[in-house]
Amino acid sequence: MDGKLFLEKERSEPNLTMNDLIIQHAEEKDQPYIDEKLKKYLLDAEDAEWCRFFVAKHEGRTVAFGRVIDHGGYFEVASLGVDYYFRKKGIGNKMLLFLVGEAKRIDPEKDMYGVTHRPGFLVKAGFEEIPEGPETLEYKRHHKCKLDASKIKIMKLK
Secondary structure (H helix, E strand, C coil): CCHHHHHHHHHCCCCCCHHHEEEEECCHHHHHHHHHHHHHCCCCCCCCCHHHCEEEEECCEEEEEEEEEECCCEEEEEEEEECHHHCCCCHHHHHHHHHHHHHHHHCCCCEEEEEECCHHHHHCCCEEECCCCCHHHHHHHHHHCCCCHHHCEEEEEC
16 A cells, blocks of 8 residues: 555544543553654653553554653653644543643642643643743753753643
8 A cells, every 4th residue: 555545544534532542551562652752753751661651542553642750849741742643633632631630649739830832732721831930840941852942831730
């Protein structure tokens, strides 16, 4: 089958329902997918072992991933990505809400942050841009993010 045709078939897949999506702890076999997508989407790959991630599966296929980093005094939603052909279907939002829920389940009193170049995505989930974040996240924004720091925003859950 011609590669272009395959991509068009992938892109035209019907909208899936959220009932078709399963979010679970990542397994060791998910590591190559996570590594590939972290690199491709320029996401935080530090300490990116499969055991630190959750993945979203659709019909057995990994279509999204993300994690929560516990920085001691606060949580960070990090390294959240959705497979290109499954974007604009609500999967990223469902994954984000799941990660926030997991963090709040562990410690509902801790603040929750996100470091992103797409602040609108986090705003939909109740985050707001803040002028300055915790020191570790400011360092990340200015020294570890692969994009220009002026394009990276630190967001905090309201």
